[in-house]
Amino acid sequence: MSSAHPPLAWRHTVAALAVLTVFALLLGAGLAPLTRAAMVVGLGIGLWATGWLPQWLTALVFFTLCMAAKVAPAAVTFSGFESAATWLVFSGMVIGAAINHTGLGERAAVRIGPYLASGYPQAVFGIGLAALLASFVMPSSMGRILLLTPIMLTLVERLGYAPGDPARSGFLLSGIMSSFLPAFAILPANVPNNVLMGTSEAVLGFSPSYGHYLLLHFPVLGLLKWLLMLGLILRLFPAAPGPHQTSAVAPTLPEGRPNLIMVALLAFAVVMWMTDAWHGISPAWIGMLVALVCLYPGSGLLPPKPLAQMNLEPFLYVAGIVSLGALAHASGVGAALAGHLLEVLPLAPGADAGNFGWLAGLATLLGMLATLPGIPAVMTPLTPQLAEVTGWSPQAAVMIQVLGFSTIVLPYQSPPLIVGLLAARVDLRHAIRVTLPLALITIVLLWPLDYLWWRWLGAF
Structure with missing residues (x-):
């Protein structure tokens, strides 16, 4: 011991x-x-x-x-508990527990499992593709991860990847990271994207359109980066030699009222998440409505005293990291760092390649200080100054920060990643083995390719 x-x-x-x-x-x-x-x-x-x-x-x-x-005052210190992201984590934990308790996760795994059982690369690609496609219909990466994780945990058991097998970590990392990493290139699919949209409207008087944002960012920072990430996972976490014991027999699970209620609740949540631009209700509060039904006494969707059996660590973590970002912004730490760096960075009109690299690097550095949602909060107010010193349009100057908040160096920068790792019980060091080399590949290979893509589109 x-x-x-x-x-x-x-x-x-x-x-x-x-x-x-x-x-x-x-x-x-x-x-x-x-x-x-x-x-x-x-x-x-x-x-x-x-x-x-x-x-x-x-x-x-x-x-x-x-x-x-x-x-800092309490309003700043505990601002994470006012954040929709924090309550989306809580609701996702409740919904995930209900999916497990009712056996719905096992049923989904039974249906999906045969499509992933033909081999380890197919499993990694298949679960990653499912998570990526979910990014186009569910606007919250936290919600996607918390809904997919209980299904992935059941799938990984049915596919025969035991604890200690690198393939187990690879499969789970593929699903978790595919839920949010390519989604930085899909406008409503991640928190930093939405912060960028809101701050751009408030500071500059315009916000990027869905189509323009997707065209500018998804081919390189979304699709190509996702494919490189899957290749990296397959290389770093190979399947152990020998056959895997895939469970082919569907378990006997209750078919009654709790299952039907859970299916109806999930259908309601997904439809409401997909249409949030129309009704204006935050994904967090849609999740909380579903969570309240699950928690209600007598619903049969959770065991007695459900909170006593739930792991609340992700809830505290997200509240803390959001509050830290709020402190960095409210105190001026992030803006002070950005201002000092802008004074020394060699930015100049006409030097588009250099401007592109330096500003992407500045955004990445800010993401390590103020976490990813803090990047648009700090950099968007600086956009008029950036446009002036670079000679770019305000649209190009505000879009450069996407390179920063889509480049994750360490897992702590992204609350959805940490929550997924905790929920799936994946070692933090395994995630670092992916994020560090992927960040290096992004800077060395994808940033130059993205620059050429922007230039071809006439963004400068």
């Missing part, structure tokens, strides 16, 4: 010393508010990036330091 803890003990000690040091400095006098906020943001990012503390514990550290040292 003791052998499981010593390898992590030194990391916990270093993390505790870092927390205590930052807390002591925050209690001291003489630090500017911007510096105090930057210290807390830097500590949170460091702990989430290294994984030296559990993600949920880092979130609690962040909340406690902000309030105990009066770094």
